Amino acid sequence: MLNNSQYIKKLRNSGLRPTKQRIKICEVLFNTDKTFHFTINELVTRISKVSDDKISLATVYNTVHSFKKKGYLKEIPINSDQSYFDTNTSHHHHFYDEGQKNLIDIDDADVEPVKINTKIPGKRIKSVEVLVKVEDDKS
């Protein structure tokens, strides 16, 4: 929930020039109370809804990738057809409804620490993410 001048600062601090395209994408992605998940095409649609002048598809891809590199977005491997991105960059988990193709956050606090009783020599754990697949409860 920042205003444009704050996005400009944020971009500059990241070493990214605050172009009008990047600022617009910041607004669409971050100017909201709730975080959300999106595909590139969904993002393009959102952008076109709030803005008259269009941003080229290449720029949307470029921007999403640089935001991911800077840590402002996470990529979520759910579907091998399309990349899903997440504006929630905190450590968290997901419910996924394969039927509805619906992805819902699970707060890290709502998952008790996962104990892994094995390890790989020479490797250290970087993150532990839980994916909970759900289905309709037609009991």
Add this chain to the structure above:
Amino acid sequence: MLNNSQYIKKLRNSGLRPTKQRIKICEVLFNTDKTFHFTINELVTRISKVSDDKISLATVYNTVHSFKKKGYLKEIPINSDQSYFDTNTSHHHHFYDEGQKNLIDIDDADVEPVKINTKIPGKRIKSVEVLVKVEDDKS
């Protein structure tokens, strides 16, 4: 670790005609002690190494998809670029080394039951899978 006539039975029992292509793919996928992960292209390579006559790419795709549908393979969402498949169809978890793009099984017994302290109304949990990202332990 079955022989051809057992694959033929298995295929027939699944309602799949035991063609020589499907039998060959069964051999490559299941005639081994260890389960493994693969992409379609890696499978095509494996096939061409053990066989003179080639199986068309379309058939490899078709077969992998029907085996997945029959429950003989699982698809693993690791990478949004390419589909990864797993000949280990038991419930288990994964270590993933993003650097080496290396995927290693974690036995279900090596992960203590994951407690999720939240739920979605009207939905029931179908599975809980843990992805542990690892990196080089350069300490």
Add this chain to the structure above:
DNA sequence: CAATAGTTTAGAACAATTATAATGTAGAAA
């Protein structure tokens, strides 16, 4: 056998993503 439904195949089509190369622009230097 002959008939038929299922299968394989080469290649076309498709969709997501990335590369290209020309044009535009933000920021710094003059």
Add this chain to the structure above:
DNA sequence: TTTCTACATTATAATTGTTCTAAACTATTG
């Protein structure tokens, strides 16, 4: 302010993984 330059955007082409098509082939049944 003007100029310069590295960075950014864009339209479009290229690439890649995957699916579709429709013709040829084959396992199975009668």
